Amino acid sequence: MSDKKAQLTVDGIDGAIEMPVRSGTLGPDVVDVGNLTGKGLFTYDPGFVSTASCESKITFIDGGKGQLLHRGYPIEQLAEKSDYLETCYLLMNGELPDAEQKKKYVDTIMSHTMVHESLVSFFKGFRYDAHPMAMMCGVVGALASFYHDSLDINNPQHREISAHRLIAKMPTLAAMCYKHSQGMPFMYPDNSRSYSENFLHMMFGNPCETSKVDPVVAKAMDIIFLLHADHEQNASTSTVRLAGSSGANPFACISSGIAALWGPAHGGANEAVLNMLQEIGDESRIDEFVKRAKDKNDPFRLMGFGHRVYKNFDPRSRVMQGICDEVLGAMGAENDPLLKIAKKLEKIALEDDYFVEKKLYPNVDFYSGIIMKAIGIPTDMFTVIFATGRTAGWIAHWNEMISNPYKIGRPRQLYTGYTQRDYVPLEQR
Numbered sequence: 001m002s003d004k005k006a007q008l009t010v011d012g013i014d015g016a017i018e019m020p021v022r023s024g025t026l027g028p029d030v031v032d033v034g035n036l037t038g039k040g041l042f043t044y045d046p047g048f049v050s051t052a053s054c055e056s057k058i059t060f061i062d063g064g065k066g067q068l069l070h071r072g073y074p075i076e077q078l079a080e081k082s083d084y085l086e087t088c089y090l091l092m093n094g095e096l097p098d099a100e101q102k103k104k105y106v107d108t109i110m111s112h113t114m115v116h117e118s119l120v121s122f123f124k125g126f127r128y129d130a131h132p133m134a135m136m137c138g139v140v141g142a143l144a145s146f147y148h149d150s151l152d153i154n155n156p157q158h159r160e161i162s163a164h165r166l167i168a169k170m171p172t173l174a175a176m177c178y179k180h181s182q183g184m185p186f187m188y189p190d191n192s193r194s195y196s197e198n199f200l201h202m203m204f205g206n207p208c209e210t211s212k213v214d215p216v217v218a219k220a221m222d223i224i225f226l227l228h229a230d231h232e233q234n235a236s237t238s239t240v241r242l243a244g245s246s247g248a249n250p251f252a253c254i255s256s257g258i259a260a261l262w263g264p265a266h267g268g269a270n271e272a273v274l275n276m277l278q279e280i281g282d283e284s285r286i287d288e289f290v291k292r293a294k295d296k297n298d299p300f301r302l303m304g305f306g307h308r309v310y311k312n313f314d315p316r317s318r319v320m321q322g323i324c325d326e327v328l329g330a331m332g333a334e335n336d337p338l339l340k341i342a343k344k345l346e347k348i349a350l351e352d353d354y355f356v357e358k359k360l361y362p363n364v365d366f367y368s369g370i371i372m373k374a375i376g377i378p379t380d381m382f383t384v385i386f387a388t389g390r391t392a393g394w395i396a397h398w399n400e401m402i403s404n405p406y407k408i409g410r411p412r413q414l415y416t417g418y419t420q421r422d423y424v425p426l427e428q429r
């Protein structure tokens with residue numbers, strides 16, 4: 001604990017208010033403002049631009065450097081040398097597993113991939129054209145109704161089995177959303193396959209034939225899950241933490257994270273990027289859209305660009321671009337018109353003063369949609385893929401919070417409404 005202090009003087013309040021300043025292992029120091037309420041003051045920070053909501057050891061982002069570390073390991077190294085389930089283990093447990101731990105963990109996860117058969121009826125209740133994210137919000141929250149045996153959040157074993165169940169079942173539920181939308185039979189998991197290969201099997205396989213999954217595509221899918229696994233205190237992870245701070249069960253908390261991720265400013269951006277590229281339609285129209293993105297009077301934003309934290313390249317987008325070239329090359333789609341528009345758009349934006357001055361770079365969502373489209377995943381499933389990968393981070397942050405002393409999250413406000421006034425009877429209004 002550092003002995004640094006901050007002093008605040010406020011007109012109308014005698015003397016300076018002293019506040020402790022805490023230093024982490026990396027990143028900015030934080031001013032502990034906990035004693036301000038006692039002085040009759042709140043801090044005011046809409047969007048939490050300058051607010052550290054918690055202490056965490058899971059992920060560190062240096063937006064200026066374009067650095068992303070999971071338990072200290074750079075995302076580029078994990079993407080190249082690790083895999084999604086190993087990264088799930090790392091996020092949850094803080095260390096990379098040894099061979100025995102890894103085998104045990106993978107076997108455990110793969111033994112929980114099936115969902116209760118009653119969940120089939122849940123899907124049958126949705127319209128055929130229900131958005132998959134609407135279905136996921138529902139069915140993931142509903143998982144709590146099947147696991148009354150392990151909902152004691154203060155029991156570490158219950159927290160662990162819930163984490164295993166969520167990580168294991170998200171791909172199964174995601175694939176069920178897709179099959180429901182296609183009017184096709186659900187595929188049971190095939191636990192002889194790897195996690196990501198199994199997902200693609202459940203997505204694109206059918207009961208009438210043995211599904212063959214291209215190993216290049218399976219590897220790309222695994223890296224896409226890995227790149228989306230965690231990202232510090234983003235909107236959906238903060239939602240999971242806030243829901244968890246009330247003592248809600250982990251399935252309800254993850255369902256709240258899915259809901260928050262759905263927005264186009266957050267996880268819904270990958271779907272919005274594809275829709276934008278399709279709307280641009282031709283390289284000749286790129287300048288028109290870049291002009292709109294710069295126009296203050298036009299609500300249009302270049303989807304897949306910009307980030308609250310990264311004021312340099314999002315390291316994930318660079319890895320994603322590499323996978324994009326590899327997958328589309330392997331599928332003979334390197335001349336995909338959307339990819340050509342995306343690459344031209346990126347080049348133009350990165351040379352444009354507006355984007356340079358505002359430090360708007362491609363983020364994780366810019367290329368991911370092009371890869372997923374090439375794999376055959378429909379646009380409205382992109383955010384479901386994001387949610388599947390991010391479940392690892394959500395549950396790791398939830399577990400980190402519940403495993404340590406915590407308080408229910410309850411922000412205050414700057415009230416600018418009416419002062420007290422008396423009720424006016426109807427006949428006098």
Ligand code: SDX
Binds near residue numbers: 266301363
């Ligand atoms: C994710 O937080 C995370 O870590 C999220 C995420 C994760 O892994 O969890 O990384 C995943 O959500 C990535 C972001 C995906 N969203 C998009 O691609 C949508 C498009 N991007 C923007 O909506 C925006 O950049 C945000 C939401 C990502 C960030 O918004 P901020 O930090 O609140 O920034 P801002 O809106 O205040 O923008 C700063 C300026 C503004 O101009 P001024 O008012 O200062 O003149 O930059 C402009 C904005 O108008 N700007 C853009 C822009 N993004 C910001 N202008 C045009 N196009 C854009 N994309």
